[in-house]
Amino acid sequence: MLGFWTRTSAFICWIFSLSQQHRLNNCAAYSGDALRTCLLFWAHFQPLADVWSLDAANSLSTKVRRVEPELLQDEAELRTPVSGLRERMKSTACSNLGPTREDIDERDDRKDTRSAGTAAPLCAFLLLMQMASMYEYTAATKVGSTWQQGSAVLQTLHLRQFAREPMAGFLAMFPQLCQFLTHSTWYVEKFAWMLAFLPYPSARMVAFCLFFGLHFGMNLALRVGNFQLFAMSGWLVALPRPFLDRLEALLLRLWPQVGRALQRGPKRPAKTRPQQWLFTILQLLGFALMLVTVAEGCRFRGDKCSMLGAARLVPKADGWLAKLALNQRWNMFSPDAPFKSLRVELFGVLDAPKCRGDQDSFWHHCPVVELWSSKGYPSFTEQIPTQLPNWGNMSMPAPKTVDFATNRWRKLVEDVDHSMGLGGYSCLQWRAQNPRRKLLGVWLVRARSHMPQEQETLVGAFRHWCDADGKAVIKSLPRQPWLS
Structure with a gap:
């Protein structure tokens, strides 16, 4: 660059x-x-x-260049104080009636030489x-x-x-x-x-x-x-x-x-x-x-x-x-402009004493944390609140200020098959950032709305469990009433 x-x-x-x-x-x-x-x-x-x-x-500073006397004179005149430059201009104007045709031709040649590098x-x-x-x-x-x-x-x-x-x-x-x-x-x-x-x-x-x-x-x-x-x-x-x-x-x-x-x-x-x-x-x-x-x-x-x-x-x-990646496959907003608005929510289900898949209504004891941050990407470094909602009383989350931090996060979650890898990524990042709190699994929810209707339709995209202990819990979680 x-x-x-x-x-x-x-x-x-x-x-x-x-x-x-x-x-x-x-x-x-x-x-x-x-x-x-x-x-x-x-x-x-x-x-x-x-x-x-x-x-x-670098080539200018290491190699000797041929410097024309006229260029040196021009540079010296530029460094002359304003008062002295005015006196020189007055004396020059009184002594010379104007530039000759040879001077004009010479200046034109110099101008062409200077600008030859920008063709x-x-x-x-x-x-x-x-x-x-x-x-x-x-x-x-x-x-x-x-x-x-x-x-x-x-x-x-x-x-x-x-x-x-x-x-x-x-x-x-x-x-x-x-x-x-x-x-x-x-x-x-x-x-x-x-x-x-x-x-x-x-x-x-x-x-x-x-x-x-x-x-x-x-x-x-x-x-x-x-x-x-x-x-x-x-x-x-x-x-x-x-x-x-x-x-x-x-x-x-x-x-x-x-x-x-x-x-x-x-x-x-x-x-x-x-x-x-x-x-x-x-x-x-x-x-x-x-x-x-x-x-x-x-x-x-x-x-x-x-x-x-x-x-x-x-x-x-x-x-x-x-x-060589030279094949021409350009389809920006074609053949039609997109008409579906998209945002996602990523919920993490944490381990708890009574959060077991073999118990009745166990989901009322499974704390849930929102992993998709307001900055538009999954975040695992934020401090976990002491009071977390459980899966039984969790309400539909409101839209965030920024849905996707970059274009790649949007491309990743647009397709369900491509976003499947987000589950394993979340489990690994959680273990590295929060070793004291066990994450059983995640549930990705996609919210779509059709233009010009503003009402959103939330659909569960996929579930992912982090280990064998969380498999029974994540698979047995009931679908939320606000999910279609």
């Missing part, structure tokens, strides 16, 4: 990201993991560490193609009624697991605005990425602003993990050269040392012919792999892809793409 040993660090980060995605793919992975892995892979084909990195700053390379096309493929894919699959009628944004803002207050509640007060945001989101995802491929700086700047504004606004109102951060960082390659030149000039004026550190380091020696051939082969390999990736995503969509005939001509490599 800071540009230290950039290529090596990028490769290590990609390996870690790839292994994490494969490890969490059947449990708690989401679109942010897939996008991060793809961006790190295509970053290998970029000229990393050439500019705005610690490697570039966008052709290999940035691969990152742009990855972003464009993702948006075109998800826009093509948004064919449900909520997107066609313009109710997708309003419906999503009412879901507790996604809504980020207070912005979500504020936007939900304006249905017409939400309808406009729904249609504009689809049009931006479907067509705005084309602007990034035009050879006009203004068009690329518009594309960057549209997608940056889209994800920044989504991050204010929705909780979808780090996907917004990865998406916004992916569009940085669309920034045009004039904008980067102005940004570099601003840094040089405000913070000269920082600005000089971010500049491109000294020019590297010219590549030998074998190195040039190797670089060309790698670039061609990257373009060919991108073509295979886009074609694979088109074939997977089937009739929803307008270029299905051309995609079938590309050789299949679905197995290799899956191993």
Whole structure:
């Protein structure tokens, strides 16, 4: 991220990201993991560490650079006190009628030399193609009624697991605005990425602003993990050269040392012919792999892809793409926006003298503790109250301020099969944090409500006993009256 040993660090980060995605793919992975892995892979084909990195700053300090006399004079003038600078300007204005044409040409040449390090390379096309493929894919699959009628944004803002207050509640007060945001989101995802491929700086700047504004606004109102951060960082390659030149000039004026550190380091020696051939082969390999990736995503969509005939001509490599996590499977809020609100409650049943499964009405003697904390995740370190409710008189818990601390906790409990591992995890964590109090087992309850109805339906997801002693108790616990 800071540009230290950039290529090596990028490769290590990609390996870690790839292994994490494969490890969490059947449990708690989401679109942010897939996008991060793809961006790190295509970053290998970029000229990393050439500019705005610690490697570039280190090369500036360790190698001798050719410094032009004019640059030294400009720097000396910047350090001159204001009063002395004014006198020099007056004397210069009186002695010189103005700059000659040769001076203007020389300054233009110097300006071109300074800004030559911010030109966008052709290999940035691969990152742009990855972003464009993702948006075109998800826009093509948004064919449900909520997107066609313009109710997708309003419906999503009412879901507790996604809504980020207070912005979500504020936007939900304006249905017409939400309808406009729904249609504009689809049009931006479907067509705005084309602007990034035009050879006009203004068009690329518009594309960057549209997608940056889209994800920044989504991050204010929705909780979808780090996907917004990865998406916004992916569009940085669309920034045009004039904008980067102005940004570099601003840094040089405000913070000269920082600005000089971010500049491109000294020019590297010219590549030998074998190195040039190797670089060309790698670039061609990257373009060919991108073509295979886009074609694979088109074939997977089937009739929803307008270029299905051309995609079938590309050789299949679905197995290799899956191993590299480059397969295009983007389905953010498609084909319809979700309509079920979700929250969970995790109850722990503690051991007690009369809490035995072979006794009558034993559940009236089984103390219960809530393990799903108000912070949005299971907590086993909080102090256990002295007066705990028992299973017989336990009432339906009220909704918490935060249902899920992170997007992964939500993904974990959305599916019953995936959330089964939460039982064993709870038993292990309880033994480590509370060795003096025995936990017999846990009961996970899922609370759902359909949009626009606000009434919740609570369903017992699963029971899990920690050992053989707790099996009889947990299996014999009666269902609560507020559970359906």
